[in-house]
Amino acid sequence: MIVIDSVDKTYHLKGNDVEALKKVSLTIEDGTIYGVIGYSGAGKSTLVRCINLLEVPDSGSITVNGTQLTWHDSEGNFHRKTNHEMKKVRRGIGMIFQHFNLLDRSTVFDNVAYPLKYNGLKKEEIEARVTELLELVDLSDKRNVYPSQLSGGQKQRVAIARALANNPKVLLSDEATSALDPEATASILNLLKELNKKLGLTIIIITHEMSVIKSICHRVAVMEKGRVVEEGDVYSIFAEPKQEITKKFIASQSSLAKVSTLVNDPLVNNPAEGGRLIKLTFLKNSVGESLISLVSQKFNVRLNIVLANVEMIQDSPLGEIIVVIKGEEKNIDAAIAHFAEQKVKVTELEAN
Numbered sequence: 001m002i003v004i005d006s007v008d009k010t011y012h013l014k015g016n017d018v019e020a021l022k023k024v025s026l027t028i029e030d031g032t033i034y035g036v037i038g039y040s041g042a043g044k045s046t047l048v049r050c051i052n053l054l055e056v057p058d059s060g061s062i063t064v065n066g067t068q069l070t071w072h073d074s075e076g077n078f079h080r081k082t083n084h085e086m087k088k089v090r091r092g093i094g095m096i097f098q099h100f101n102l103l104d105r106s107t108v109f110d111n112v113a114y115p116l117k118y119n120g121l122k123k124e125e126i127e128a129r130v131t132e133l134l135e136l137v138d139l140s141d142k143r144n145v146y147p148s149q150l151s152g153g154q155k156q157r158v159a160i161a162r163a164l165a166n167n168p169k170v171l172l173s174d175e176a177t178s179a180l181d182p183e184a185t186a187s188i189l190n191l192l193k194e195l196n197k198k199l200g201l202t203i204i205i206i207t208h209e210m211s212v213i214k215s216i217c218h219r220v221a222v223m224e225k226g227r228v229v230e231e232g233d234v235y236s237i238f239a240e241p242k243q244e245i246t247k248k249f250i251a252s253q254s255s256l257a258k259v260s261t262l263v264n265d266p267l268v269n270n271p272a273e274g275g276r277l278i279k280l281t282f283l284k285n286s287v288g289e290s291l292i293s294l295v296s297q298k299f300n301v302r303l304n305i306v307l308a309n310v311e312m313i314q315d316s317p318l319g320e321i322i323v324v325i326k327g328e329e330k331n332i333d334a335a336i337a338h339f340a341e342q343k344v345k346v347t348e349l350e351a352n
């Protein structure tokens with residue numbers, strides 16, 4: 001388990017202080033794929049680099065698998081593990097980056113062998129372990145080639161094998177798919193998911209793309225200006241985002257994002273013709289779309305579907321349907337109340 005409690009970090013630049021982290025607290029359970037999302041400068045990298053003390057906070061406590069890396073004593077004084085003490089801790093925490101950070105003059109084999117050599121393993125042990133790691137990332141046939149001969153996705157696989165060399169419990173991933181095309185991104189995300197299952201690896205993924213969060217994360221923290229502004233399991237966050245920034249991130253990858261233009265399109269939403277534009281959100285525990293025709297009959301209203309979309313999040317469906325509802329005002333109100341009773345969330349969309 002990783003526990004981050006009230007962590008602050010300010011960078012002091014010439015005549016200008018940057019508060020990168022402000023009272024950040026998070027708990028990450030073992031075996032979780034945990035996403036951290038936010039715009040550029042939100043403090044994501046700073047936060048994640050605190051987990052292996054590549055970045056040292058100014059205050060707050062950080063505990064990784066029971067070992068305190070930073071803490072306050074009973075008088076409130078701040079303490080940290082020394083770099084020497086951190087050597088052992090860092091072995092238990094692997095890290096991968098956007099630009100892979102491979103040694104260009106070394107073969108794939110030597111890149112993966114590097115941390116093992118550093119730890120003084122024997123030649124035969126290194127040989128066996130690298131072979132095993134390359135199998136794990138499906139790159140056995142590339143062991144003697146150089147990074148320049150690999151695709152971006154393959155380079156990231158080498159970086160993952162290297163990060164896992166010492167059998168870490170935790171893998172930190174800082175924008176590891178940001179430099180990859182969609183296909184390579186999907187394959188790296190699948191690999192991470194597989195490693196999480198197979199090895200029970202805890203993975204912390206920094207990204208600015210909600211699609212990455214949606215496809216593999218169990219939980220997510222949304223960061224804005226050095227703070228965690230929203231946190232929760234991925235399904236709940238998608239079903240009921242609370243902060244504006246979270247809604248924006250979700251809209252950025254949803255095919256329902258078009259709705260903001262639709263609301264203002266007189267062909268869809270013409271106040272002169274009456275009717276209201278509403279969004280219905282069907283959660284995993286609510287009844288399906290047949291409800292639409294039932295409601296239409298029961299309350300004598302007309303429901304025209306404008307857009308519909310079903311997302312699979314953590315293997316559960318999250319359905320969203322945008323409809324124009326027309327009829328007598330009191331019937332519309334009754335229909336909307338009925339949807340809510342059936343655990344369907346109703347959001348009225350208004351023209352700007």
Ligand SMILES: Nc1ncnc2c1ncn2[C@@H]1O[C@H](COP(=O)(O)OP(=O)(O)OP(=O)(O)O)[C@@H](O)[C@H]1O
Binds near residue numbers: 039
């Ligand atoms: N070494 C540093 N020295 C000074 N300021 C820094 C340093 N590292 C980060 N910052 C500042 O701290 C803030 C948070 O930076 P951080 O790199 O953690 O953001 P981020 O969310 O990872 O952004 P990005 O998505 O661009 O990687 C930014 O304003 C940044 O300019």
Ligand SMILES: [Mg+2]
Binds near residue numbers: 044045046174
């Ligand atoms: Mg960053």
